[in-house]
Amino acid sequence: MGIFDLVVFGGTGDLARRKILPALFKRFCAGQMPKPSRLIGAARTDMDTEAYRAFVRIAIKEFVDIPDGDDAALEAFLAQLEYVVLDARGDTGWATLQGMMAPDRVRAFYFSVGPGLFEDLACKLHQWNLTEDDSRIVVEKPFGRDLETAQELNAILAAHFHESQIYRIDHYLGKETVQNLMAVRFGNMLFEPLWNSQYIDHIQITVAETVGVAGRDVYYERAGAMRDMVQNHLMQLLCLIAMEPPAKFEPDAVRDEKLKVIRALDPVEPHHIVRGQYTSADGVASYREDVGNDRSKTESFMALKCHLSNWRWAGTPFYLRTGKRMEVRNSKITVVFKDAPHSIFGPEAGRHNNELTIVLQPNEGITLDVTIKEPGQGGMRLMDVPLDMSFAEALGEGSHAPDAYERLIMDVIRGNQTLFMRNDEVEAAWAWTDPLIRGWESRGDVPKPYDSFTTGPDGAAQLLRRDGREWRGLLS
Ligand code: NAD
Numbered sequence: 220m221g222i223f224d225l226v227v228f229g230g231t232g233d234l235a236r237r238k239i240l241p242a243l244f245k246r247f248c249a250g251q252m253p254k255p256s257r258l259i260g261a262a263r264t265d266m267d268t269e270a271y272r273a274f275v276r277i278a279i280k281e282f283v284d285i286p287d288g289d290d291a292a293l294e295a296f297l298a299q300l301e302y303v304v305l306d307a308r309g310d311t312g313w314a315t316l317q318g319m320m321a322p323d324r325v326r327a328f329y330f331s332v333g334p335g336l337f338e339d340l341a342c343k344l345h346q347w348n349l350t351e352d353d354s355r356i357v358v359e360k361p362f363g364r365d366l367e368t369a370q371e372l373n374a375i376l377a378a379h380f381h382e383s384q385i386y387r388i389d390h391y392l393g394k395e396t397v398q399n400l401m402a403v404r405f406g407n408m409l410f411e412p413l414w415n416s417q418y419i420d421h422i423q424i425t426v427a428e429t430v431g432v433a434g435r436d437v438y439y440e441r442a443g444a445m446r447d448m449v450q451n452h453l454m455q456l457l458c459l460i461a462m463e464p465p466a467k468f469e470p471d472a473v474r475d476e477k478l479k480v481i482r483a484l485d486p487v488e489p490h491h492i493v494r495g496q497y498t499s500a501d502g503v504a505s506y507r508e509d510v511g512n513d514r515s516k517t518e519s520f521m522a523l524k525c526h527l528s529n530w531r532w533a534g535t536p537f538y539l540r541t542g543k544r545m546e547v548r549n550s551k552i553t554v555v556f557k558d559a560p561h562s563i564f565g566p567e568a569g570r571h572n573n574e575l576t577i578v579l580q581p582n583e584g585i586t587l588d589v590t591i592k593e594p595g596q597g598g599m600r601l602m603d604v605p606l607d608m609s610f611a612e613a614l615g616e617g618s619h620a621p622d623a624y625e626r627l628i629m630d631v632i633r634g635n636q637t638l639f640m641r642n643d644e645v646e647a648a649w650a651w652t653d654p655l656i657r658g659w660e661s662r663g664d665v666p667k668p669y670d671s672f673t674t675g676p677d678g679a680a681q682l683l684r685r686d687g688r689e690w691r692g693l694l695s
Pocket residue numbers: 228229230231232233234235261262263264305306307308330331332333334336359360361
């Protein structure tokens with residue numbers, strides 16, 4: 220790893236505290252932040268470098284499991300941190316930051332601030348001549364709130380940076396299992412020949428959270444589950460599951476194939492969309508109480524059925540579902556294979572099929588359900604048993620699967636854009652999403668209430684039952 224300076228705009232914010240700083244510390248411990256590389260926090264908060272180091276020390280102790288008394292690494296890391304008080308909208312701090320820049324090292328600028336400041340930061344970086352041809356900028360979500368705003372933001376960034384310098388983060392792409400999805404699909408002979416509508420009955424993608432929207436209520440009430448989760452995270456998972464094999468594992472080869480998937484998505488019929496809003500339960504507030512709007516029409520849950528118009532997937536439904544205040548926190552993709560075409564074992568053996576489950580959280584791993592004979596003396600009854608590859612187990616005790624942000628920040632430093640979204644990908648995703656949102660807004664649809672800590676509104680279960688299918692359990 221070469222020498223770098225990572226400037227984190229918003230270096231005192233929640234994302235920096237919980238994700239960016241802990242991730243960089245772990246990479247420091249792995250020897251990937253060689254001296255004299257620096258992290259430079261830049262935010263409006265008035266403090267000096269010593270106070271910032273104290274702030275970061277507390278954050279790291281809260282979010283990283285450091286053995287008691289082993290603070291040497293932490294102190295060495297803090298020594299490579301600096302801070303500048305800076306206003307994205309004014310002139311404060313920019314000259315200081317300019318004076319801090321060192322030659323002959325990679326410069327990366329992380330926009331960990333509200334999206335309203337992305338344009339200001341891009342212009343200021345340009346105005347103060349802070350970037351070089353190979354400098355990188357990292358842009359957090361949300362990237363626009365519809366096609367028009369995403370195009371505007373792309374145009375603003377393009378006015379100051381080449382596309383090869385822009386890293387649009389979707390942290391789902393940094394998850395180890397998500398990358399394993401590509402390894403499983405394209406590194407094995409076993410799956411790819413079956414990976415099409417002839418052998419796959421349907422695919423389910425679920426991202427369930429137990430948290431509500433408290434704390435992010437202003438943003439969420441304007442966004443809803445569709446903009447907050449489906450347009451980016453679920454869509455990215457769908458792309459990796461459905462894309463054609465790229466010729467190489469290289470940024471544009473992978474992103475070209477993902478883009479083709481998004482462009483192949485059919486519009487979704489209104490009766491294939493289920494929107495929900497959590498109600499109070501177990502002493503927690505309802506969605507409407509959380510956002511302080513008793514007439515809110517924003518969805519905290521969303522399920523939909525979609526199709527891809529291409530040869531590989533014609534006729535195979537993809538069911539996507541995401542929600543807050545669900546019964547458990549669980550993200551997974553289930554690939555449900557078709558039943559064997561003919562059972563030689565007779566009706567009493569029951570119907571069985573293979574399922575490949577890719578769990579993204581909480582326990583990252585991959586399971587393949589295979590059908591075997593139920594143990595016993597007589598007859599031939601069948602049962603499904605999982606071939607289980609929990610990554611923690613497979614890689615051994617003490618193995619450390621890097622957090623998504625660790626992987627992604629280091630990819631920025633290495634200059635590898637494979638796991639970041641390209642401008643056309645983001646725009647294509649909005650182009651598919653916008654008409655769905657406009658549709659329910661123009662119909663005046665109100666999300667269906669669902670009890671907190673359940674699986675969402677009844678309509679979500681019916682969406683699959685109408686097709687003779689069931690959602691795979693969140694608890695299993
Ligand atoms: P935050 O409100 O906690 O922090 C904002 C940071 O920006 C602070 O450091 C603040 O000092 C700084 N700031 C505000 N105005 C400024 C100005 N004019 N000039 C310079 N600095 C200024 O926000 P956050 O939760 O850390 O989120 C940051 C970004 O990351 C947002 O775009 C958010 O959507 C995105 N994001 C956050 C999370 C998360 O878990 N917090 C997850 C995904 C994406």
